[in-house]
Amino acid sequence: MHGLGDLHNSFTTLGTQLSLPETAVLSIQAPNSLPIPEEAYHWGDDVIFDNSTGGLDSDAGFVKTRALLTEIVDSTLVGRCGWRTRGIFFFGYAQGGMAALDFVLSRPGVEFGGVVSVGAGAPAKVEVEGEGERGKSSTPVLVCAAEKGSVVSEAEEKRLEELFGDVKVVRWKGRKEDGMMQTREELLPIMEFYGRRLGSVAGVPEGALELIAGRTS
Template sequence: MPGSPPTSSTFPSSITCTIVPSPKSDPANVLILLHSIGDTQEGFANLAKSLNLPETVCISLCAPKTLPFGLRGYQWSEDVIFQGQDLSLDAKFEKAGSRTLKTVVAKLMAEGWKSREIFFFGWGQGAICVFDYLCREGTDVPQTTPGSEFGGVVSIGGIVGSEVKTVLTDEANKSNTPVLLCGGRNGLVTKKAEDRVKSLFRDVETVKWDRDGDGMMNDAKEATPVMKYKYHPAVNTIPH
């Protein structure tokens, strides 16, 4: 049986999030959503409401670090790195974003949720943070143990960052967590970045949109692969 639906009291006060309950009183899945750099949890909370997933309770997390220099919004990384005049999405996540995810997942599992009932949806830096967490921590049991994997990851314009210290070191230790990797032309999801993800995760499906940049889905055509992707045979799909 799935665990107890999370509420605001499930997590410590250091975690800022908006919880979008499932239309059903006994949801089968938890979807954790992570915004990109310079945003808050509200945008993805609205996304979760519009998706209206019938068997899924959604947790839209706010990144734990404010941006410096008076910039608006929050970040998942410990520091800010600039590429020219732009903020880099890639940085160190261990003591910020990855620690936040570790706390959230631990609380969910303490409430009775199994790792395979927990899904992640990340955009930009949020997706990089998810990969950082999974590469550093995974679950609390070896990745080769059946059932140790999470339900799935949807990454919009996210890659495995350059600063990650991964425990997924060889073929035997690859993660069984399924991954859907989405991106456009001239973005972060290059062939090299895709190969890096595939070297760490066994089940990776890539969707390349016919447009420049790795922004969020623009229309129903781009959103369809995200909605129909089979995350794991035992879970089938995120309900829609």
């Protein structure tokens, strides 16, 4: 799921480049357009400015995005196509990663294949009740962040551990700000995560699917 102000195009390409075995890639565009001349989209319910940075706040509510993903997952992938939720994966960058984590947390009792969030933690106003050990989400999560200057602080890392039963935060060495992976070394933990989850159910699950943001294509 793409970042705030981005489009789906590059994530469609990324899904192809990952070349995950027996895996389809669905590219979805964020549901809300930004009020600017250029074509740009976001996952939040509102456009909120962050006074501390002067930019837009990624944590802007995800009710509309939840509804969109619910329609895609429940009605189409599970209802029509017969996919198992255990075979559905989410990949998100920045606000897209936060929206993916929000959606998974909004589905108590449902285990998805996993979430990879690059440069984003969970929304501030979210909690899990009555799922898994001590109310934690059972969906595994991998968060990739810069070694320094990341929005994924140590406090956020601890919070993720309180929300998810299986979560790992990888700090990319030498990176001073969050961004997409740039080297083979940065990509490796992501591929290992997929390899572990895709390979843990009798090889590669027949219903494995990765969700990556962008307009449906």
